Amino acid sequence: MAPKDPLLGTLKVCVLNLQSGGEMVTDANPHLASCCELLELVLRKGLQQPVISLVHRDYWQSFEQLTHHDACGRLSALSLAVEQTRVCRKLLSAQGRGRYLLRLALSRKALPQFISHLLHTPRVLEWYSPAVSILRNEDCHHCRSPFMSLLLVLSHMEFKLNMENCSFLDESWLLPVCETYEVVPCREVGMVLRYLGGRVFVLDLTPGSQAHMDKFICPGDIIDEINGTSLRNSKNGQAGVVLSRLKGCPLTIGVLRWRAHDGTVYRPLIKSLRALRMENPTLQLGPAPSQQSATKDQRSSLSQCLKEGRQVDSCSKQVSGYIVPIRNNHWCPSGFLLMRDNNKYIISLFAQELFQHHYPEISCVGRFGQPDYTVFAFCVA
Numbered sequence: 001m002a003p004k005d006p007l008l009g010t011l012k013v014c015v016l017n018l019q020s021g022g023e024m025v026t027d028a029n030p031h032l033a034s035c036c037e038l039l040e041l042v043l044r045k046g047l048q049q050p051v052i053s054l055v056h057r058d059y060w061q062s063f064e065q066l067t068h069h070d071a072c073g074r075l076s077a078l079s080l081a082v083e084q085t086r087v088c089r090k091l092l093s094a095q096g097r098g099r100y101l102l103r104l105a106l107s108r109k110a111l112p113q114f115i116s117h118l119l120h121t122p123r124v125l126e127w128y129s130p131a132v133s134i135l136r137n138e139d140c141h142h143c144r145s146p147f148m149s150l151l152l153v154l155s156h157m158e159f160k161l162n163m164e165n166c167s168f169l170d171e172s173w174l175l176p177v178c179e180t181y182e183v184v185p186c187r188e189v190g191m192v193l194r195y196l197g198g199r200v201f202v203l204d205l206t207p208g209s210q211a212h213m214d215k216f217i218c219p220g221d222i223i224d225e226i227n228g229t230s231l232r233n234s235k236n237g238q239a240g241v242v243l244s245r246l247k248g249c250p251l252t253i254g255v256l257r258w259r260a261h262d263g264t265v266y267r268p269l270i271k272s273l274r275a276l277r278m279e280n281p282t283l284q285l286g287p288a289p290s291q292q293s294a295t296k297d298q299r300s301s302l303s304q305c306l307k308e309g310r311q312v313d314s315c316s317k318q319v320s321g322y323i324v325p326i327r328n329n330h331w332c333p334s335g336f337l338l339m340r341d342n343n344k345y346i347i348s349l350f351a352q353e354l355f356q357h358h359y360p361e362i363s364c365v366g367r368f369g370q371p372d373y374t375v376f377a378f379c380v381a
Helices: 006-020 032-044 059-069 076-086 093-105 111-119 146-155 210-214 237-247 267-279 289-300 317-326
Strands: 024-026 157-158 180-184 190-195 198-204 221-225 253-258 303-305 311-314 337-341 342-349 356-358
Touching: 006 032, 006 146, 059 076, 059 157, 059 337, 076 093, 076 111, 076 157, 076 221, 093 111, 093 157, 111 146, 111 289, 180 210, 190 267, 221 237
Parallel strands: 024 157
Antiparallel strands: 180 253, 190 198, 198 221, 221 253, 303 356, 311 342, 337 342
16 A cells, blocks of 8 residues: 555645644534544554454454553553543443544543554554555654654644543544533422433423523433433433432533534434424424524523522521521621511512522532622522
8 A cells, every 4th residue: 555545635634724723622623523533544444354253343442452462561541541431331332432532542642652552563453454554554663654743743732622522422423512500409400301312312391490490401402411420321210310319419410412513403413303303392403593692691601690589499407597697697788688488588689689609609508618608508499
């Protein structure tokens, strides 16, 4: 094979496009998926399948085998990356694990070292055909060989990739928008869930519930994890079991958006969203531009505000026990009115905004750690 493979020329153009996008490469970069796909094609080119085996061989097995040939502990960085990939519960296939490992190597600027180890391990390198493989035609002793030189360029770039956003790597290099929803619910979060294809979709929101009031999660979004517990490939009811076990505790929910970075429907979800819409015809998958802008403005502020006449429920005795001393010790600002009526507190400050903080910071089991006597332990009803 000629040393200058057309695939390397395409990869070079993609690397230059990544460089032109700025100093930091994130998941929102439009050239990232193409670059990763080209790297994958290079690693797969010429990879021969075993004669007698029921398992399809992919480049993930190549890196996995490298750790078994490391008698001197030279590959500690690679071994750690391979182990982190192996234990990730969101990955179900060799393809997904290989893609996760590539993203991990880019983030750690370690891809040249990983490939170099492969080139110096004959028992693994012999899996590749010398007639068509790019790797078998690389000079492992020369850093200026075509493929290695491109990897060195990538290693000098800053990649800030969300490694938790990996649930779709089994299927696609295109990743959804991944965001975190933090909430400390007084009662229930209020999400109607459906299980499709091993994923937990939000079918609808219960009116008046915490999720409905916060306007963060939308019907069609995916609940990817709850407090670090992955819901990938989960069975019916598993999300409810996790939420029941964490009842009354602060929740950190990983949310995968049905809308991609460019505002269009995330392509791998189209089939599932159609199925959801048959059950919930009110599911809106194409809001008008004004609605998109309003939704974006709502999400840009993760705060809950208390205004005059807003009623708040106490979550536990800790709330009332905390409020009374503050009132009796005159910590309340001038014009502040606090009344208790049937276990509800009415907050008023002459039609002015009382305070603005992230919701977990003002809840009774929240995370506000700074002493501030103007922030009270309220959960918005």
